[in-house]
Amino acid sequence: MTVAAAAQTPPAAPAIARTVVAGTKLPSLGNTPLYFRAVSVSIPPGQKISVSAPNGILYQLSGSTEIADGEAKKITAGAGALIAGGTSTSSLTAGNGRPSTLLYFLLAPKDVLDQPVAAAPATVKELYRTPAPLPGLEPGSYELNLTRVTFPPWMPSNRPHHRSGAALYYIVSGTGANTVGGTTAARGPGSLIYEPLGLVHQWGNPGSEPLTFLAFNINPEGVPAVIPETPAKP
Numbered sequence: 001m002t003v004a005a006a007a008q009t010p011p012a013a014p015a016i017a018r019t020v021v022a023g024t025k026l027p028s029l030g031n032t033p034l035y036f037r038a039v040s041v042s043i044p045p046g047q048k049i050s051v052s053a054p055n056g057i058l059y060q061l062s063g064s065t066e067i068a069d070g071e072a073k074k075i076t077a078g079a080g081a082l083i084a085g086g087t088s089t090s091s092l093t094a095g096n097g098r099p100s101t102l103l104y105f106l107l108a109p110k111d112v113l114d115q116p117v118a119a120a121p122a123t124v125k126e127l128y129r130t131p132a133p134l135p136g137l138e139p140g141s142y143e144l145n146l147t148r149v150t151f152p153p154w155m156p157s158n159r160p161h162h163r164s165g166a167a168l169y170y171i172v173s174g175t176g177a178n179t180v181g182g183t184t185a186a187r188g189p190g191s192l193i194y195e196p197l198g199l200v201h202q203w204g205n206p207g208s209e210p211l212t213f214l215a216f217n218i219n220p221e222g223v224p225a226v227i228p229e230t231p232a233k234p
Contacts, residue, residue, distance in 0.1 A: 014153075017148075017149070017150040018150075021057070021059060021145075021146045022080040023057070023082065024055070024144055028139070029138070029142050032109045034133060034137060035107075035108055035110060035130045036105070036128070036194065037113060037129040038103060039103075039104045039106070039117055039124050039125060039127055040103055041102045041103075042123040042124075043063075043100040045063075045095065045097060045099055045100075047094055048091055048094075049093075049119065050089045050091050051092060053085070054106060054112055055084060055106070056082075056083045057080055057105050058092075058103070059079075059102060059103040059105070060075045060077050060079050060080065062077050062101045063097075063099055064097075065095070067091070067092055069084075069090035083104075113129065130196075134165070134218070136166075140221070142165065143217075143219055145216075146214055148213075149213055149214075150210050151174075151211040153208050154207075157177060157203060157204030158202055158204065159228055159229070160200050160202055160228070161228050161229065162226075162227055162229075163197055163226060164219045164224060164227055165197060165217065165219035165220060165225065167194075169187075169191075169213050170190075170192055170214045171187050171188060171192075171193075172189065172212040173209070173210070173212045174207055175205075175211065176204065176205055176211045176213065177202075178202070179201060179202040181200075
């Protein structure tokens with residue numbers, strides 16, 4: 001009887017996979033309004049460029065990149081690296097075999113938002129920037145990270161939830177179902193979705209392929225990045 005009961009138990013649903021690609025703690029956010037910005041950067045094979053920008057995180061889409069910012073490291077497709085604001089200029093060198101294609105997520109004050117990220121021979125394309133400062137950020141310590149998330153196929157939408165800070169999503173592969181205000185929209189590869197503080201939303205994967213996306217997230221230190229249900233009204 002025990003064996004029969006065990007045989008009838010359905011298999012556990014595949015788990016959601018989460019990997020923190022890179023991150024840092026910001027000890028003092030101050031009172032300066034901050035914006036999200038995302039750009040793509042392409043470097044020809046074997047070429048070297050310099051980047052100097054506020055706090056940001058690189059994500060390697062294809063190819064490979066040697067990064068030197070005091071210490072040398074190499075990132076390949078699916079890996080990332082923190083570019084800390086206020087430090088010396090970092091140099092990026094594409095591998096010799098093929099171009100290096102990266103995403104660069106930035107957290108920036110308005111006075112440097114329009115500064116060039118890199119010069120030739122790099123090709124830089126702006127993908128998104130928040131139209132207004134991130135709401136609800138207060139002086140204090142915050143966590144900034146880039147997390148890669150994979151939903152298994154046929155995953156129903158998760159519970160309504162909101163961010164304790166803010167996040168910018170980039171769909172790497174698959175097509176997600178994003179529900180906001182009772183309306184569900186399909187979000188495919190290359191889509192960028194901004195989730196400010198207080199936006200109640202849901203994500204699911206109705207397709208037969210895994211859904212993988214990146215979340216560039218800021219949240220108060222020690223506070224969960226995602227909070228269930230609707231935020232309390234002030």
